[in-house]
Amino acid sequence: MKLNASADPAGRRNPSRIGQVRPSHLVTTAGVGSVVDLPTMSVIVRSLDAWSPERQETVLEPRLLGEVQRVLGQQVRALRKAPWDPSESDDPYTRVGVPVTPFPGWVRCPRCHRLGPLDPPGQFDLVHRYGRRPDLAKWVHSQCQKQATTREVNMRACVPARFIVACDKGHLDDFPYVEFVHANATQPCGGAKLVMLDSASTLGPQVTVKCAECGASRSIQEAAGKTGHEKLPVCRGRHPHQQRFEVCGSRLRLMVLGASNLWFSVTASALHLPQSESVEDQVRANWKVFGPAPTQEFMQMMVDGMNDLRSLRSVPSDELWALVEKIRAAGGPQPEEASGDLLEDEWRLLAKPTTQRQDADFRAVPTASPDGYDDLLEQVVQVTRLREVQALVAFTRIAAPERRDLAPRNRVSLSRGTTQWVPAVEQRGEGIFLQLREDAVSRWAGKVAGHPRLLALQAAHQRWCQNRDQPYVPGFPIARFVLLHTFSHLLMRQVALECGYSSSSIRERLYIGRPTKPAAGVLLSTAASDSEGTLGGLVALGSARYLKRLLDQAFEDAGRCSSDPLCAEHVPEYPSDTLHAAACHACLFASETSCETNNRWLDRAFLVDITRDGLAFRP
Structure with missing residues (x-):
């Protein structure tokens, strides 16, 4: 551009x-x-x-x-x-x-x-x-x-x-620069002819700004640190x-x-979700045409004469009229309950993929799960085609927004007046969706609810919100989220080694649901504005014979880190507000284009047994 x-x-x-x-x-x-x-x-x-x-x-x-x-x-x-x-x-x-x-x-x-x-x-x-x-x-x-x-x-x-x-x-x-250099000057300088000089020392680089007119000088180091605002x-x-x-x-x-x-x-993103192509759904979608039809013959004349209804011409007239009468008896088509959550709608389709909900921008096919992971995986879905649209809503400085938070406290508008439109980009790619067993995840989350490692992350989250003047909202499912997020990063690192795409081009999309409708799923996808993101290398790894090897290696690598024992023993303690435990650049961290939460909420101990205290999901 x-x-x-x-x-x-x-x-x-x-x-x-x-x-x-x-x-x-x-x-x-x-x-x-x-x-x-x-x-x-x-x-x-x-x-x-x-x-x-x-x-x-x-x-x-x-x-x-x-x-x-x-x-x-x-x-x-x-x-x-x-x-x-x-x-x-x-x-x-x-x-x-x-x-x-x-x-x-x-x-x-x-x-x-x-x-x-x-x-x-x-x-x-x-x-x-x-x-x-x-x-x-x-x-x-x-x-x-x-x-x-x-x-x-x-x-x-x-x-x-x-x-x-x-x-x-x-x-x-x-x-x-001018006010900073002349802050201690006894007389005002009318010239303000400044020069910037760099010098090195055992304490690191030193940058000095000097006025060639009056000789006043000052080190930029004075404005750094927690008390720098005073200068x-x-x-x-x-x-x-x-x-x-x-x-x-x-x-x-x-x-x-x-x-x-x-x-x-501050971005919002959504996957393209195709509409169902069943006969009944098409009748519901065109109810403004079918609803006023007085007779079956009149209805058939409209189907034969309207180009938008040509896909229904092969349906027998009696069957089509029976559907119209059925929907009319129910008081017309009932609108689907709006979830108000983009991820919830996607979860419904990915968790129950069907050939009736596919088009040129979305194709998902369930495949066999790898042997030995029945206690972890509910199903594996190969998403051979997907389309993701991202829109820029606003931006922040200094402090990053929380995951999926589109209205952070320090949000800055994209325009001077009222925003009439926002920039967006659409990307097409492929992916692998892994659905974890809900019964196993719920049972494990209840078992570790009072674990000290989990409580330490909860306390760090409270300090994190307090240090950034953000309200702390209790009830966040820390155990479930850390489990899914850690699993996603482990698999993402292994996939990047074999799929043919760079690690920064692979993105995660986490589905944790809400307390009344919990979910447990991970979508690893690659997307690009051209055909580069749809070469098939990522989807192929969703096959059971390849995925088993990737999962075996991921769990094996999770048990050790080149930074151990420092990494494995790390737990956020007061006054730290770090939102991760056993995780670092050597084992779990991913690029900012891949991770949803800026490498927060990660801990290898939640997934594999590195602490020997019963916390791990797979001991």
Whole structure:
């Protein structure tokens, strides 16, 4: 996807193309409000108000649109793909693309170490004269005395200043270099000609900002740590993606450009669920036509004459009329009870796959379970075709949202005004669905309800919520969730070694249900915007002969870790708010694109017996 930026931060000149990202990244890692690192500059993706919706295709997924409307309001009318014009030539000055603006607004010259803002213009210039090479666009220090060349195209590119500030309400701003350096100055400095110097020591890198006019200097280290906010002004409520300010006054936190907690997406996703093709369901779906039919002959005339009912022409007229009378006697078609949960609808279909609920975007076939796992698995389903749609609802900074939480406390809007549409991406792929035995899971969860290891995770969860000013809601099924999540990660690591896909392209989808309707299932899938995600390598591993080997190896690997005994003996204790126990990068952690919960709620001891205290599901 093309990224378009103006020649200056205020957007006063015509936009030009300066880079590109994959369309899926605009929902997951490089969405609205995120800072995108390009080869020679750093930019932030603008709010939806600046996009061009007329160049965007609409993604049809009613279930997901309804979920987005529940969170953002009924004014949301559509899910849209990234802007794209198939007839457009590769023009570096195209207007079709995602609008971005330079951020941070400060850069540093690599030759003279001059640190300065991009606005007002004049000190740093944008050089973009490379035609179809947008990646070569760069900022140069036009007044640098250490670069002898007079041609800007030969000058070294300036690098973005790597320090910024943010607050827990989602505001983001440039680091206040001028105020920070001159905080202890006895007289105000009118020049504020700053330079940034790096030096190394036994304590790590030291970054000093110095004013060449008055000589004042200060180390950035003073603004770091838990007390760093005392050396910084209060937040002025800046949203650079919306190009506006609002009242805030919260404490600022020093951030490094490229930090992983600078942007977290708040996304909703849904699998495409096909409609049933039975005769009765088709009559119910077209009840506006069949309901008013006075006679059987009139009904048959409509079936023969309407193109939308052509699939019913092979059904005997008497049988079709009998269905109409049956539904009419019941007072008309009764709408299905809305679950209000996207995952619950998917669970119903995956747990009871049928050939009547399949189409080009969803095909699921039950297969035999591997020998030796009857106490664990209820069934295995090979999903040869699936379609997943993801929509970006909002984003957060510093603190990541909880699993499936679409309204976190620190949520930031994607637009300045009322959101009329949201970015979405549809991906097609394949997967394996494993349903665990509900009776075994429920019996085990009741047995370990008072286990100290489980209580330690519960206490850590309370501290985690308290440290982030989030309400703690008791009743979360920790035992069930940790069991399913650990099982998912163990199998996912083994599948990645043999299926032919990279580990980051395999995603998990957990089904735990709710207290009144518990569930226990794991869907491992791979999805891509093209045919890359449907090559069949993952589905093939769902066969019993392959799956048995993968499960055997997964449980064997779960019993040991290269970081043992530290990993196996780890339990969160006060004041730690870590939401995992026996889990680390060497045994269970997965990439952030694969895991639903940012590698939280994991413990090998819940699945295999590494503690010798009766906690394990499979001792």
